[in-house]
Amino acid sequence: MKMRKVLLIEDNLMNMELATDLLEAAGCEVLKAERAETGIALAIAEQPSIILMDIALPGMDGLEATRRIKQDARTAWIPIVALTASAMLGDDDRAHSAGCCGYIPKPIDTRRFAENVAAFMEMGENNADGTA
Amino acid sequence: MWSEVALSSIGDAVLVTNDEGRVAFMNPVAQTITGWTEEALGRQLPEVFRIVNERTRLAVENPFTKLMRDGAVAGMANHSILIRKDGTEVPIDDGGAPIRGEGGAIDGVVLVFRDITDRKRTEQLILDANAYAESIVGTVREPLVILDQNLRVRTASQSFYRDFKVNPTETENQLLYNLGNGQWDIPMLRTLLEEVLPQNNQFNDFEVEHTFEDIGRRTMLLNARRIHQQGNQSELILLAIEDITARKEIEAGQEKNRQELEVIKKSADEALEYAESIINTVREPLIALDQDLRVVTASRSFYEVFKVNPQETMRQLIYDLGNKQWDIPKLRELLENILPHKASFDDYEVEHDFSTIGRRIMLLNARQIQRGEGKERIILLAIEDITARKQVENALHAAKQAVESASRAKSEFLANMSHELRTPLNSIIGFSEVLFDQTFGPLNAKQTRYVDNVLKAGQHLLSLINDILDIAKVEAGKMTVEAREFAVRPMLDNAIILVKERALKRGLTLREEVPAELMVSADERMLKQILYNLLSNAVKFTEPGGGITITAERAGNDLRVSVADTGIGIKPEDQSRLFTEFEQLDSGYDRMHQGTGLGLALTRKFVELHGGRIWVESAGEGEGSTFHFTIPLLRPSCPAPTDDEVAT
Numbered sequence: 001m002k003m004r005k006v007l008l009i010e011d012n013l014m015n016m017e018l019a020t021d022l023l024e025a026a027g028c029e030v031l032k033a034e035r036a037e038t039g040i041a042l043a044i045a046e047q048p049s050i051i052l053m054d055i056a057l058p059g060m061d062g063l064e065a066t067r068r069i070k071q072d073a074r075t076a077w078i079p080i081v082a083l084t085a086s087a088m089l090g091d092d093d094r095a096h097s098a099g100c101c102g103y104i105p106k107p108i109d110t111r112r113f114a115e116n117v118a119a120f121m122e123m124g125e126n127n128a129d130g131t132a
Numbered sequence: 133m134w135s136e137v138a139l140s141s142i143g144d145a146v147l148v149t150n151d152e153g154r155v156a157f158m159n160p161v162a163q164t165i166t167g168w169t170e171e172a173l174g175r176q177l178p179e180v181f182r183i184v185n186e187r188t189r190l191a192v193e194n195p196f197t198k199l200m201r202d203g204a205v206a207g208m209a210n211h212s213i214l215i216r217k218d219g220t221e222v223p224i225d226d227g228g229a230p231i232r233g234e235g236g237a238i239d240g241v242v243l244v245f246r247d248i249t250d251r252k253r254t255e256q257l258i259l260d261a262n263a264y265a266e267s268i269v270g271t272v273r274e275p276l277v278i279l280d281q282n283l284r285v286r287t288a289s290q291s292f293y294r295d296f297k298v299n300p301t302e303t304e305n306q307l308l309y310n311l312g313n314g315q316w317d318i319p320m321l322r323t324l325l326e327e328v329l330p331q332n333n334q335f336n337d338f339e340v341e342h343t344f345e346d347i348g349r350r351t352m353l354l355n356a357r358r359i360h361q362q363g364n365q366s367e368l369i370l371l372a373i374e375d376i377t378a379r380k381e382i383e384a385g386q387e388k389n390r391q392e393l394e395v396i397k398k399s400a401d402e403a404l405e406y407a408e409s410i411i412n413t414v415r416e417p418l419i420a421l422d423q424d425l426r427v428v429t430a431s432r433s434f435y436e437v438f439k440v441n442p443q444e445t446m447r448q449l450i451y452d453l454g455n456k457q458w459d460i461p462k463l464r465e466l467l468e469n470i471l472p473h474k475a476s477f478d479d480y481e482v483e484h485d486f487s488t489i490g491r492r493i494m495l496l497n498a499r500q501i502q503r504g505e506g507k508e509r510i511i512l513l514a515i516e517d518i519t520a521r522k523q524v525e526n527a528l529h530a531a532k533q534a535v536e537s538a539s540r541a542k543s544e545f546l547a548n549m550s551h552e553l554r555t556p557l558n559s560i561i562g563f564s565e566v567l568f569d570q571t572f573g574p575l576n577a578k579q580t581r582y583v584d585n586v587l588k589a590g591q592h593l594l595s596l597i598n599d600i601l602d603i604a605k606v607e608a609g610k611m612t613v614e615a616r617e618f619a620v621r622p623m624l625d626n627a628i629i630l631v632k633e634r635a636l637k638r639g640l641t642l643r644e645e646v647p648a649e650l651m652v653s654a655d656e657r658m659l660k661q662i663l664y665n666l667l668s669n670a671v672k673f674t675e676p677g678g679g680i681t682i683t684a685e686r687a688g689n690d691l692r693v694s695v696a697d698t699g700i701g702i703k704p705e706d707q708s709r710l711f712t713e714f715e716q717l718d719s720g721y722d723r724m725h726q727g728t729g730l731g732l733a734l735t736r737k738f739v740e741l742h743g744g745r746i747w748v749e750s751a752g753e754g755e756g757s758t759f760h761f762t763i764p765l766l767r768p769s770c771p772a773p774t775d776d777e778v779a780t
Contacts, residue, residue, distance in 0.1 A: 012555055
């Protein structure tokens with residue numbers, strides 16, 4: 001079974017490290033970007049299996065980055081899961097309408113995090129298989 | 133001979149015979165009438181003077197024979213027709229006398245006659261005219277009686293018979309006063325006919341009121357003319373009797389109406405006076421305009437508020453008031469465009485800069501009033517100076533906006549704070565959890581306990597943040613009830629699962645009494661949160677070995693849920709403070725296990741959002757407590773399906 005590539009777009013380095021460690025421990029290859037623009041470029045170049053997108057980012061925010069990735073034919077297929085500490089009502093709706101297929105609130109549940117991410121990845125792969 | 137000359141010159145025709153009855157002389161008039169000239173002389177009289185009776189057409193006896201026999205002087209007789217020499221006929225009056233000679237012997241006769249064609253024609257005209265007049269009398273609507281000079285009825289009109297219920301046979305030739313059994317013997321009529329008429333030949337419009345046996349009380353208008361008949365020297369009285377009873381009644385009615393109108397007008401005047409006194413007493417400036425928009429009257433407050441005086445106001449065009457300060461485009465539009473079509477307008481706000489009193493905001497109300505009976509219009513314009521009120525309103529509005537924006541800012545602040553706090557909490561909770569789980573290598577017992585403390589503190593902080601955020605959302609009105617219908621028991625089971633582990637750890641027994649068929653229409657997430665909060669508290673404050681009982685039931689139109697525990701109980705004086713923010717009772721309980729102090733406050737808010745209420749019962753310390761809440765079974769926003777909807 002091939003190594004699954006996860007693209008993590010997150011500006012907080014501690015949270016980046018926590019998520020990376022949990023995912024790597026679950027056997028994923030983790031690509032990291034602190035800015036949306038870098039993340040978009042990595043997505044095009046590396047074709048990750050899934051993108052974990054922090055919504056509050058400096059410069060271009062996660063919602064806009066999601067829209068761009070979904071509009072680009074090269075990356076449109078990649079499932080994007082929103083990772084956000086913002087818990088105001090309607091945040092999940094906004095994430096969905098921007099093109100995210102799921103929503104993981106922060107603080108993350110470290111015991112289920114890798115598992116949840118894997119589930120979203122499978123969802124994306126099924127969709128990709130369906131369209132291929 | 134002098135006598136012949138004399139006879140020739142007179143106006144009447146003269147014919148003289150000899151003693152044998154032969155024509156001896158004819159004057160020129162006689163020649164003209166008879167058509168005979170000199171050749172008549174010596175002829176027998178009847179040959180020249182051929183006369184027949186006008187009506188019978190029979191030959192009249194020869195006047196010579198008649199005169200010779202009777203010897204009398206015959207007067208002018210009427211109704212004779214003379215047949216002239218050429219056969220044409222001439223109506224004549226004639227007369228004659230014998231001519232006696234010396235010794236008394238008759239020498240002949242003299243006939244005097246005249247052509248009465250003209251008179252005959254005139255008489256016919258009079259007859260025709262009378263017939264005409266009588267036919268008028270017969271046909272006119274107005275009762276007419278024609279009396280002779282003795283006041284006997286010669287004739288009367290159809291309408292007279294009809295109106296006074298008499299018939300011609302008992303009327304004609306009767307003395308007027310005797311008519312209808314003496315009913316017409318009216319003193320006033322006597323006076324009129326016997327005193328007024330002989331003097332004036334007429335009387336006009338005399339009103340006579342009289343009660344008749346047959347027709348009751350009548351009012352009559354009498355007009356009379358005395359008519360001299362030229363022909364027979366007689367005199368007729370034309371009496372016109374108009375029965376004006378009905379008209380009088382109408383007039384009386386009109387008079388009554390007029391009087392009533394008078395009263396109405398008077399009360400209208402009073403009302404007007406009243407209205408004007410109102411105008412002058414009300415605090416609100418009022419101005420009355422005529423249809424040309426000139427000021428008819430203005431209230432005292434108008435003068436006071438707008439700093440003008442009556443002299444420069446009355447009869448002025450409203451736009452010209454106060455040096456044309458009132459020439460306000462909006463006012464023009466209202467008075468000239470809107471009022472003619474609508475007769476009124478309400479609460480038009482007009483802002484205007486007055487040179488004397490500065491910028492003013494006015495509220496205009498107008499009514500167009502029809503004053504009196506005529507077409508005169510009055511426009512009553514109420515001008516309320518709402519400048520001060522507007523300022524207050526604006527200030528209030530600004531304050532309200534400030535509050536709203538402050539509230540918005542607070543919500544935004546809380547959202548941001550929540551985000552900013554959760555980001556480091558993600559690291560605190562996440563790393564301590566990973567450490568505690570020893571995912572990346574073992575820790576000793578003390579390290580494990582320390583990292584557990586960090587984790588628990590992090591989790592407490594997180595629930596504080598969550599509760600604060602929820603309360604802020606409720607207060608900002610952002611928390612809305614999203615109701616749908618669901619079964620109560622599965623929802624309760626889900627809430628119980630969340631506390632079951634902790635309850636079991638503390639050795640508590642959980643009992644649930646909920647009818648399986650019980651349904652409610654509510655926001656499931658909030659209801660679950662309410663139950664979770666109550667259950668968590670019950671678990672937290674119940675000593676090991678105790679019990680918790682959850683019951684749900686229908687109470688009228690409400691769902692009633694109770695969570696009873698055998699725990700530490702609540703002093704009566706503390707029970708009311710329980711549901712307010714950050715009111716934690718001093719329980720001496722391990723602070724690490726205490727809640728945020730927001731749980732019950734939030735719970736109450738959720739219950740109230742559903743239109744329900746929450747309360748606690750506790751006999752006192754150590755006696756356990758029971759939390760109850762009720763919410764309506766049905767949300768008004770989520771009505772029960774109608775029969776139609778069920779059918780489809």
